[in-house]
Amino acid sequence: MNVRERRGSARGRILEAAGRRFYADGIASTGIDAITADAGVAKMSLYNNFASKAALVEAYVDARHEEWLGLYRARAALAASPAGLVLAVFDAYIDHAAAAHRQGFRGCGLLNAAAELGADAPARAAVRRHKEEVEGILAEALGGGAQADRAADLSEHLCFLLEGAMARAGLEGQDTRLVRARAIAADMLDRL
Template sequence: MEVPLSPRLDARSKLLDAAARLFYAHGISATGIDAVIAEAGVAKMSLYNNFESKSGLVAAYLQARHEEWLELYRARLGASSDPVGGVLAIVDAYLDHAEAGYEHGFRGCGLLNAAAELPAGDPGRSIVAGHKAQVEDLLREHLESLTDSRQAAALAEQISFLLEGAISRAGLEGHSELLHRAKSLITSMVRAL
């Protein structure tokens, strides 16, 4: 038997879902709280009962995006059987993100897009930086099973740069072709170890 969500949790998830759609499609700065409230179909007070401000909503959105990516990665990792597969699970999570059916098309990494809008020192930028550091750490951990720790760290950084560049360009072009090309390059780099 399914337990119904409390009205507060239901409003919170509606607000986060609406913010995710609107922030990704139009940007954080261009999306006002009234638009999020209208999209969510909740009362204005629901926003302030769940988030202290728009900044709090943005931080929750960024954390949710991070968790969403981790879920994509974990699902891919579950299908891999070796360290090369672990590295490619990370790449495939990027591809899954790029190939999701976005209502207004693929615009690149939602976390990087958000960070570009946030001023230096904004707590949201720390969430994005933490996500990117975790991706590089995951790459390094998989690569350490294939080579020494120094080479694994250097290669993880190179792959991270390649992925970030590919997803940025893919977002600019609106499709995942460059990520597929990056995957091919990364596969060759890792299999050469």
């Protein structure tokens, strides 16, 4: 389903409204009535498209994951080297931070969501899969084969750098920490 179709459908409008509200106000603070009002749909329309609020939250997490992958793929397409692919991960997070958010930049929407969810929530598992995929993208860019263990260690290290920077950027409401983390990563890669 393309963006134009999503925006026109009740499901798409609900998901977009939920995404704005969940990111700005949090999942627990966002009621179904606020989402349906923002989406311009009846409550029954929400339940015709999502079995529960938990299902809507999981769809939100999946949509955020796809949004990030799109940002990463656009940056990766411009990369001319393995180091460029690594930095494309940082650039995708910087691009996300630069995107307009109605209530301002609040950090990683996926981690914000995970913090509100129970340990066994399907959406929390989806957040974990996203973070593991990002780490896998980094490890793949850093190389496999005989260097697979080193690539895995370095990708984990870069993820710690990235997640720490994202947390601080979210607290500060701007991308400065992410830009700095990218520079640190670039310096690390130059030293390899």
